[in-house]
Amino acid sequence: LKTVNSIIGIMSGPIFGIFILAMFVKRANSFGAFVGVILAFASTLYMKYFTDLTFTLFVVVGTLVSIGVGYIVSLFRPAPDPEKMGPLMWKWYGFKEMFFGGERDTINVNEKKDVF
Numbered sequence: 001l002k003t004v005n006s007i008i009g010i011m012s013g014p015i016f017g018i019f020i021l022a023m024f025v026k027r028a029n030s031f032g033a034f035v036g037v038i039l040a041f042a043s044t045l046y047m048k049y050f051t052d053l054t055f056t057l058f059v060v061v062g063t064l065v066s067i068g069v070g071y072i073v074s075l076f077r078p079a080p081d082p083e084k085m086g087p088l089m090w091k092w093y094g095f096k097e098m099f100f101g102g103e104r105d106t107i108n109v110n111e112k113k114d115v116f
Contacts, residue, residue, distance in 0.1 A: 009056065
């Protein structure tokens with residue numbers, strides 16, 4: 001059971017980190033996410049084989065390394081085009097707009113727009 005939990009911890013932390021990076025960081029790009037996940041996997045494997053830390057920390061460390069390294073590496077590469085990334089990013093709304101509607105950016109699904 002400990003081995004299965006370790007494998008899940010090693011895999012899920014970096015993947016969760018990429019998800020968070022892609023959802024919330026407008027500056028993130030694919031190269032930064034790739035480098036971040038590779039280093040996050042390496043850091044969690046290092047934790048498993050060379051430290052006595054519990055497997056529950058693998059997810060936390062993998063997520064933080066993936067987000068941090070992915071963001072830093074993305075700063076050194078060209079930023080994605082904001083017009084193409086707009087519909088794919090998380091929009092922060094207030095309580096009123098989220099639950100009761102109101103003024104916000106909406107996407108018209110009938111509009112023919114090339115996202116990629």
